[in-house]
Amino acid sequence: MAAVDVAHTVTGSGPPVYMAHGIGSRKEMWQPIMAGLADRFTCVAYDQRGHGESPITPVPFGLDDLVDDLEALRQKLGHDRIHVMGHSLGGQIGPRYALRHPDSTASVVALSTAAGRTDEDRRKLAAVIQRMRDEGIDQVLPALCDRWFTPAFAEANPDAIERRIAQVLDTPGEQFLCVFDIYGDTEMAPWLHKVSAPCLVLTGEHDPGCSPRHNEFIHGELPDSELVILEGLRHSIIVEAPERVVGPVRAFLARQPG
Numbered sequence: 001m002a003a004v005d006v007a008h009t010v011t012g013s014g015p016p017v018y019m020a021h022g023i024g025s026r027k028e029m030w031q032p033i034m035a036g037l038a039d040r041f042t043c044v045a046y047d048q049r050g051h052g053e054s055p056i057t058p059v060p061f062g063l064d065d066l067v068d069d070l071e072a073l074r075q076k077l078g079h080d081r082i083h084v085m086g087h088s089l090g091g092q093i094g095p096r097y098a099l100r101h102p103d104s105t106a107s108v109v110a111l112s113t114a115a116g117r118t119d120e121d122r123r124k125l126a127a128v129i130q131r132m133r134d135e136g137i138d139q140v141l142p143a144l145c146d147r148w149f150t151p152a153f154a155e156a157n158p159d160a161i162e163r164r165i166a167q168v169l170d171t172p173g174e175q176f177l178c179v180f181d182i183y184g185d186t187e188m189a190p191w192l193h194k195v196s197a198p199c200l201v202l203t204g205e206h207d208p209g210c211s212p213r214h215n216e217f218i219h220g221e222l223p224d225s226e227l228v229i230l231e232g233l234r235h236s237i238i239v240e241a242p243e244r245v246v247g248p249v250r251a252f253l254a255r256q257p258g
Contacts, residue, residue: 012038022088
């Protein structure tokens with residue numbers, strides 16, 4: 001499948017950091033992170049195919065198609081080596097990009113992602129995806145939001161929850177389910193040990209699907225990685241606590257050569 005010319009924004013100056021969002025999200029999710037990085041880094045945020053302002057393409061497509069979209073964007077913008085930061089599904093795109101394009105990868109930041117899933121993990125995730133197909137995405141969203149946000153944040157920030165729900169519902173259903181399939185079907189365990197780029201692995205303490213256990217596994221498989229667990233948070237760390245994410249990300253990126 002041909003690469004897609006994805007919608008994107010470029011903010012700041014310095015070494016380029018490409019930002020890959022997760023399922024049913026948008027490039028705008030990175031704004032609070034960019035605010036903490038743009039004084040030192042060129043922040044490139046983009047919409048995955050089928051999301052936001054990017055083209056809708058036939059389904060199914062796979063993880064390597066999303067990697068191809070990222071590589072096409074790098075070539076279009078003319079950057080030599082890039083830092084790749086991704087959240088959730090985007091956290092799978094980053095390591096896969098580094099595996100396929102090692103000479104173009106300066107480092108990887110994997111936020112709230114998963115590998116080393118058990119059979120029980122896979123059964124639970126498959127059941128959620130099947131329920132969305134059977135009952136409708138909107139019927140499962142309340143349960144997803146419970147996994148994404150802490151109760152205290154959801155109660156205090158109803159507008160943020162509404163915006164996140166609107167993003168999902170504004171994503172064409174077949175595109176949303178396709179990327180959810182990619183996220184569920186991707187198991188990085190067989191090839192993580194081949195990723196040579198320096199990596200930061202970061203997740204929330206109470207993220208049920210991208211738990212510390214999954215991220216400790218990722219950290220253990222990667223040849224060169226750092227692990228950060230943010231206490232008290234669930235999955236949507238960039239929405240709920242961007243100020244807690246920016247610190248370790250900025251410090252990690254600043255330590256990388258060039």
